[in-house]
Amino acid sequence: MAALAGTSNAPLLSTRGLSRSFGGLKAVDGVDFDLPAGEIRAVIGPNGAGKTTFVSLVSGRIAPTAGRIVFDGTDVTRLPAHRRVGLGIAYTFQITSIYAALSVADNVALAAQRSAGGAALKRAVDEALTRVGLRDRASELAGNLAYGHQRLLEVAMGLALKPRLLILDEPTQGLSDAEIDGFVQLVREIAKGATVMLIEHNMAVVMALADRITVMDQGRVIAEGAPDAIRADPAVQAAYLGAPQEAASHG
Amino acid sequence: MSERARIAALHLAVIALLFAAQFVLPAYHHGIVSRVMVLAVFAIGYNLVFGYAGMLSLGHAMFFAAGMYGAGLPVYHGGWGIGPAFLFGIACGAVLAAGIGLLALRTSGVAFMIVTMMFGQVAYLLALWFGDWTRGEEGLTIAQDLRVVGPLDLTDPTTRYFVALALFSAALLASLALVRSRFGRTLVAIRENEERTRMLGYDTFRTKLAALTVSGALCAAAGAAYALLFGYMGAGFANVPYSILPLLWVLVGGAATVIGPFVGTLAMFYLTDLSNDLLNRNFPDWDISALGIVGLALVLLILFFPKGVMGTVRARWLPWLP
Numbered sequence: 001m002a003a004l005a006g007t008s009n010a011p012l013l014s015t016r017g018l019s020r021s022f023g024g025l026k027a028v029d030g031v032d033f034d035l036p037a038g039e040i041r042a043v044i045g046p047n048g049a050g051k052t053t054f055v056s057l058v059s060g061r062i063a064p065t066a067g068r069i070v071f072d073g074t075d076v077t078r079l080p081a082h083r084r085v086g087l088g089i090a091y092t093f094q095i096t097s098i099y100a101a102l103s104v105a106d107n108v109a110l111a112a113q114r115s116a117g118g119a120a121l122k123r124a125v126d127e128a129l130t131r132v133g134l135r136d137r138a139s140e141l142a143g144n145l146a147y148g149h150q151r152l153l154e155v156a157m158g159l160a161l162k163p164r165l166l167i168l169d170e171p172t173q174g175l176s177d178a179e180i181d182g183f184v185q186l187v188r189e190i191a192k193g194a195t196v197m198l199i200e201h202n203m204a205v206v207m208a209l210a211d212r213i214t215v216m217d218q219g220r221v222i223a224e225g226a227p228d229a230i231r232a233d234p235a236v237q238a239a240y241l242g243a244p245q246e247a248a249s250h251g
Numbered sequence: 252m253s254e255r256a257r258i259a260a261l262h263l264a265v266i267a268l269l270f271a272a273q274f275v276l277p278a279y280h281h282g283i284v285s286r287v288m289v290l291a292v293f294a295i296g297y298n299l300v301f302g303y304a305g306m307l308s309l310g311h312a313m314f315f316a317a318g319m320y321g322a323g324l325p326v327y328h329g330g331w332g333i334g335p336a337f338l339f340g341i342a343c344g345a346v347l348a349a350g351i352g353l354l355a356l357r358t359s360g361v362a363f364m365i366v367t368m369m370f371g372q373v374a375y376l377l378a379l380w381f382g383d384w385t386r387g388e389e390g391l392t393i394a395q396d397l398r399v400v401g402p403l404d405l406t407d408p409t410t411r412y413f414v415a416l417a418l419f420s421a422a423l424l425a426s427l428a429l430v431r432s433r434f435g436r437t438l439v440a441i442r443e444n445e446e447r448t449r450m451l452g453y454d455t456f457r458t459k460l461a462a463l464t465v466s467g468a469l470c471a472a473a474g475a476a477y478a479l480l481f482g483y484m485g486a487g488f489a490n491v492p493y494s495i496l497p498l499l500w501v502l503v504g505g506a507a508t509v510i511g512p513f514v515g516t517l518a519m520f521y522l523t524d525l526s527n528d529l530l531n532r533n534f535p536d537w538d539i540s541a542l543g544i545v546g547l548a549l550v551l552l553i554l555f556f557p558k559g560v561m562g563t564v565r566a567r568w569l570p571w572l573p
Contacts, residue, residue, distance in 0.1 A: 061450065085452030093450070099443045110440050111451045113433055161452065 010073060012037040012195050013058065013089075013165055018067035019219075020053055027053040029219035030067070035165075040187065040196045042210035044203075046239060050219040051199045052094055055167045058197075059091035060084045072164070086114075088164030092157070092171065094199070096150045100143030104134060107142050107153055111160035128160040132186060148179045152186075159190065166190060167197045172205055184208050207231075215239065254571050261572075262427055265510060266420045273412050283524070285412045287517050288419040289476050290496075294504070294512030295422045296469030297497035302507035303430055304462045305442025309364050309494050310351070310371025311470055316378060316489035317343040318471025323478035324384060326398075327391050333400040337475050344471020345464050347374075352463040356456060359445075371494050378486035390485025398482055411480050418476050419513070422469055427509045429465070431573055438462055439507070470497075503552060505561030509573050514560050522548055 011034040018031045028050045035041050043051050056062045058069060060081030068077045076084050085091075099107050105125050112124040129135040132152040137145065142153060151171060158166050168187070172180050180202065187196060187209055200206050206213060206227070213230040215223040217239040223230060230236055252260070269288065276284060293315055300306050322340030325331035331339070355366045379387045398405040405411055429435050440448040441455050449455050478484045487493070496519075497512075504515025526541035556563050565572040 059450065061446075080454070081449050082452050082454045085450065091450050093447070097444060097447045097450075099440060099447065101443055102439070106436075110436065110448070113436070114452050117433070157451065 011035050012072055013197075014070050015058070016068050016070075018054070018057055018069060019065050020057055020062065021065050026219045028057060028064075031216075031219075031221055033214065033221065035195060035197065037164075037195050038191075039211045040191045040198065040209050042198045042200055042206040042213045043216060044200065044206060044213060045216035045222075048218075049216040049239075051216055052169055053219075054216065055091065055169060055197065055199060059089055059167055061091065085161060088162070089167070090158045090161040090163030090165070091167045092154045092169060094169035094173070096147070096154055098142045098150055098153055098157070100141070102142060103138070104129065104140050104142050104145065104153055105138040108156050108160045111157040115162065124160055128156040131159060131189065132156040133182070148175050151175060151179075151183075155186065155190075163194050165195045165197060167199075169199045170201060171198070172200065172202050180205060257571065258427070258431075258573055262423060262509065265513070266416070266423065269416055269419070273409070273416070278408070281408060281412060283520060284517075285408070285415045286481070287513075287520050288415040289473055289480060290500070290520075291513040291516040292419055292422040292476070293470050293473035294497045294500040294516050295426050295509075296466045296473065298501045298506065298508075298512045299426060299429070299438075299469065300462055300466040301498065302501055302511070303435060303442065304438040304459060306359070306459065306463070307364050307498075308355075308367040308463075309491075309498075310367035310369070310374070311466075311497055312489050312491070312493035313351075313371045313374035314344045314348055314467040314470035315474035315477075315493055316374060316486075317347045317467070318474030318476075319478045319484045319488055320378065320385065320474075321471065322475030323391065323393060323484040326479070327393055327484075328384065330397075333398065333405065333479055337472075337479060340475030340478070341468050341472050344474065345468040347471075348467020349460065349464045351467075352460045356459050356463065368491075368494070371489075371491070375486060375489040375491075378489045385484070385486060387486050390483055390487070393478065393482040393484070395482070398479060405480050406482065414480060415476065418472065422472065423509065423513070426469075427573060430507075430509060434458070434461070442507075499549065501559070503549070503559055505559030505563070505565070508559070508561035508565060511559055511561040518560065519545070 013035040015031055015033045018028060019026065020028045031054060043054065045051055053062070057064050060079060064077065068075060070076065071084070071087055071089060074087065076087065099110070108125045108128050109121060112128065113121055116124045126135065129138055132155050134149060134152055134156060137149065142150065145153060155168070155171065172183055175183060184205060187198070190196060198209065210227055212225060213227055214221055215230060215236050222239060223233045223236050272284060273281070297311050300308055318340040321343030322336040325339060326333065326336045351370050355363060355370065358366050378385050385391065395406045403410050403414070405414060437448065437453055437458050441458060445455055474488065500515035500519055501512050502515065503518055504513065505511030523541050523545055526544035530539050530541055558566055561572065
C-alpha cells in the first residue's frame with residue numbers, strides 16, 4: 001500500500017477494498033481510492049451508484065462491512081465519526097441538515113466552538129459566514145432562510161470545522177443558475193486551503209471545478225481521470241447513457 | 252442592561268422573592284412552598300434531560316428514590332449524620348443514572364421511553380422486595396431527633412423553608428450556568444439534530460450520558476432533601492406517578508426554560524389543592540378525584556399553550572429568556 005505516514009506524496013485519503021452491503025445489496029463494493037492533498041475531486045455516477053454510501057463510509061456516518069480507510073497516514077476505519085471530524089474530515093449533508101430553530105450564527109458557532117471560545121469563536125463564526133456571504137443574516141433563524149442560503153449555511157458549518165478534507169454531497173442540488181455560479185467560485189476559494197471531495201450531478205459544475213473525476217457505478221469505481229478523459233471514456237458513456245437499465249438494477 | 256445582567260437579575264429576583272415570601276406566607280402555604288421548592292429541584296433535573304437534551308425519560312422516579320433511600324436509609328438504619336447522608340444520596344442518584352445511561356442511551360425516542368420506564372419499574376419493585384429495610388409502600392418515618400444538623404433542626408418549619416430555598420437556589424443557578432455553557436448549547440444541538448451534531452465532531456453519546464448523570468444527581472438531591480426535611484420515605488415515590496409528575500411540571504412550566512420547572516411545580520400543586528377544595532365543597536359525597544380536574548386543565552394547557560407558561564412568555568415577550 002502506498003499510504004505510509006509522513007511521506008510527502010502519500011495521498012491525504014486512501015481506501016482499500018472498501019465495501020458496504022445492505023442485506024444482499026452491495027452499495028459499495030471493493031473501492032480502492034486515492035485522493036492527493038489539495039485536489040478537487042468530483043465523484044459522479046448514476047443514481048444508486050453508491051456515491052453517498054462511499055462518502056458516508058469515509059466520514060464515518062456508517063461502518064464498512066470490509067476494507068480500510070487511511071486518512072493522512074492514520075487508519076481511521078474503526079474511528080467513530082466525531083473523532084474523524086477532529087482529524088479534519090468534514091461532511092456536508094446531501095439533504096440540508098441545519099438547526100432550523102437556531103440562528104444562523106448559532107449554527108456556525110456549534111461547528112466552531114469545539115476549537116475556539118470567546119472572542120476567537122465570534123471571529124471564526126464571522127469569517128465562515130463572510131466566506132459564504134451570509135454575514136448579513138447572522139441573526140436570522142436558520143429555518144427562515146431561502147433554500148439556497150440554507151445550502152450555503154451548510155457549507156459555512158463545514159468551513160467552521162476548519163477541515164482538511166471537505167466532503168460536499170450534491171451541494172448545488174436545487175440551486176438556481178446564478179447561485180450555482182457563486183457556488184463554483186466559493187468552492188475554488190475553499191480549495192485553496194482544503195482538499196475537496198464533491199458528489200455532483202450537474203456536469204457543468206463538475207467540469208468547471210474538478211481536477212480529477214472518479215466515476216462510480218453499481219458500487220464500483222469504473223473510471224478515474226482528468227475531466228476530458230472521463231468525458232471521452234466509453235465505459236462512462238455506457239453507464240450514463242447506453243447501458244440497459246434492467247441489467248443494472250441488481251448489483 | 253446587558254442580556255447577561257438581565258438574565259442574572261431575573262433569576263436572582265425569583266430567589267429573593269421566595270426569600271421574602273417566608274416572612275409573609277401563612278403557615279399552610281409556607282409548608283406547601285417548602286415542598287414545592289424541593290420538588291422543583293426534581294423538575295429542574297428532569298428538564299435538563301427532557302427539555303434541553305430532548306430525551307423523554309419515563310423512569311426518573313428511580314433517581315428521586317435513589318436519593319431518598321440513599322440518604323434516608325443510612326440515617327434510619329445506620330445512624331448517619333444528615334450531611335454525609337445527603338451527599339451519599341446524591342452520589343447514589345448520579346451512579347445509578349450513569350449506569351442506566353450506559354444501557355438506555357443505546358436507544359432513543361420511543362425505545363428510550365420504554366427502557367427507562369422498565370428500569371423505573373425494576374427500581375420500584377426492588378424497593379418493595381427489600382421491604383424489611385424500606386417497609387415498602389407504608390414507608391419509614393425518620394424520627395425528629397435524627398433530623399438535626401448542628402444548630403439546624405430540620406423539623407422546624409422556618410429552618411426547613413430556608414434549607415429548601417438554599418437547595419432550590421443552588422439547583423436553579425447551576426442549571427442556569429449549565430444551559431448557557433458550551434455543554435448546554437451542545438445539548439440543545441443534540442435535541443434539534445443529533446446526526447448533524449455528531450457530524451460536527453461531538454461525541455453525542457458521552458454528552459447525553461453526562462446530561463443524564465447530572466440530571467440523576469439533581470433528582471437525587473431532591474429525593475434526599477425530601478426524606479431528610481419531611482422525614483418520610485416510601486416506595487410510592489419510586490412508582491410510575493413520580494416519573495410522570497416531573498414531566499407534567501416541566502411541560503406546564505415550560506420545557507427548556509430555567510424557571511419553568513419551578514413555575515410548573517408550583518402551579519400544579521395549587522391546581523391540585525384548589526381542585527380538591529372545590530370538589531369537597533360542592534360535591535361532598537361524590538368522591539371525585541381532583542386528578543380529573545388536573546387532567547382537564549392539562550389537556551387545555553397543552554392544546555392552547557403547548558410551550559408551557561415560561562415557554563409562551565419567551566415566545567411572546569422575552570426572547571432572551573434562557
